[in-house]
Amino acid sequence: MTTFVRNQWYVAAYGHEIGRELFGRTILGESIVFYRAESGEVVALADRCVHRRFPLSESRLDGDTIVCGYHGFTYDRAGTCVFVPGQKRIPRTARVKAYDVVEQDSFVWVWIGDGPPEVSPPRAPWLADPAYTTVCGMEPLAARYELLVDNLLDLSHETYLHGGYIGTPEVAETPITTEVDEDAGVIYVSRRMADAACPPFYAKSTGIEGRITRWQDIEYHPPCLYLLHSRIAPAGVLPREDGTDPDGFHVEVVYAITPETEHSTHDFWAVARDFALEDQGVSDFLAENNRTVVLQDVVALNVLEQVIATEPAGYQELSINIDTGGLAARRILKRMAAT
Known part of the structure; x- marks a missing residue:
């Protein structure tokens, strides 16, 4: 059974999704408009x-007020009802919950919890950095969010699920290192x-021919944000001793x-790159191919959700070394949900 982690920031939308049209989205079971x-601020x-x-x-x-389309109850930005039909007195309880919102790094973050925010949203600064060009999207996932966390923390599945796009044999063959900052x-x-x-994903976007040095450094901030720092360069080409990396x-x-x-889960994805910044062809290629990869995950995880729903009680799954990060995430999420 899924356990939500509340008193946390979650991405509700991309900034470009929200304008002067009312926009509804459900987050952790809460329907929000x-x-x-x-003034330009998100409400x-x-x-x-x-x-x-x-x-x-x-x-x-x-x-800046919402007029209910059924009976005309009208709410201001704070959720306070400022008009009711047929009477001048407005009931004291005529108000709806207002959520704290932060717009940052192209995302609109909403605080889901009791009381004011306790922390700031985590950062993904590349998405709003002019030194990078970004493509992005969101796909609905008919599966619990924990399955997506498992999927993203074990990239060995790229070899098998995403062959022909981002997967090669070396991804599954290469051991991982895992660290947890408790x-x-x-x-x-x-x-x-x-x-x-x-893989074609990088060969066609970077123009590299032949074999490569490929780094995948994951940074997961439970419960909501996953960062994959990827470095690609011709085989044997490493960053310089001074820390610069002009050839990567x-x-x-x-x-x-x-x-x-x-x-069900909102699966927001974005790919930011520091090369071919003005090349629309590269942007179109990465957007199409990454969406294809995301949809491959969606299909697999939707199937897995249905399998879990029908499996017998007490079923025990097997975990191995590649699951170390995912198991740590499960433990931390469980701890966070209990606080």
């Missing part, structure tokens, strides 16, 4: 009128391949893992 105020309110439960996302904006609650999983085949190609792959319900 978003819109941009006339987030509970997506249900207090009167007869009509979704505010199916209503209309009047300036105090910060961050998991690091690294796989560094000194001499690997160059760097790709920052970002996933925001946002539970929708106990058995």
Whole structure:
């Protein structure tokens, strides 16, 4: 059974998704309506009128207020009802929940929890850095979010599930190193391949021919943000002793893992690169191919969700070395959910 981690920031949308049209999205089972105020700030309110439960996302904006499309109850940016039909007195309880929102690194983050935010959202600065060009998207996943966490922390599946795109034999063959920062609650999983085949995803985007040095350094910030720092260079080409790396190609792959319900997930993905910044052809290629890879994961995890739903009680799965990061994530998520 899925256990949500509350009192945390979650990505609700990309900034470009939210404008002056009402936008509804469910996060951790909570239906929320978003819109941009006339000042440009993002507003987030509970997506249900207090009167007869009509979704505010199916209503209309009047300036910075939402007018319920059923009976006209009207709410300001703080969720306070400022008008009810047929009477001047507004009931004291006529208000909807207002959510704290932060717009950062192209994401709109929403605080899901009781009371004010306790921490700041984690960062993915490449997504808003002019030194990088980014493609992005979101795919709905009909599976619990923990399955996506497992998937992303064990990239050996690239060899088998994503062959012809990003997978090569070396990914599964290369041992990983795993470190867990218990105090910060961050998991690091690294796989560094000194001499690997160059998958089409990188060969066609970088122009590298032949074999490559390929680094995959994962940084997972439970529960919501996954960062994959990828370095690609011709085989044998390493960063310089002074730390600069002019001969390497760097790709920052970002996933925001946002539970929708106990058995569905918003799978936000973004790919930022520090090369071919103005080449639209490279952007189109990476966007199409990464979406294909994400959809391959979606198909596999949707199947796995159905298998789990029908498996007998007490079934025990087998874990091996490549699962070290995923098992650490499970432990930390369980601890976070219990606090």
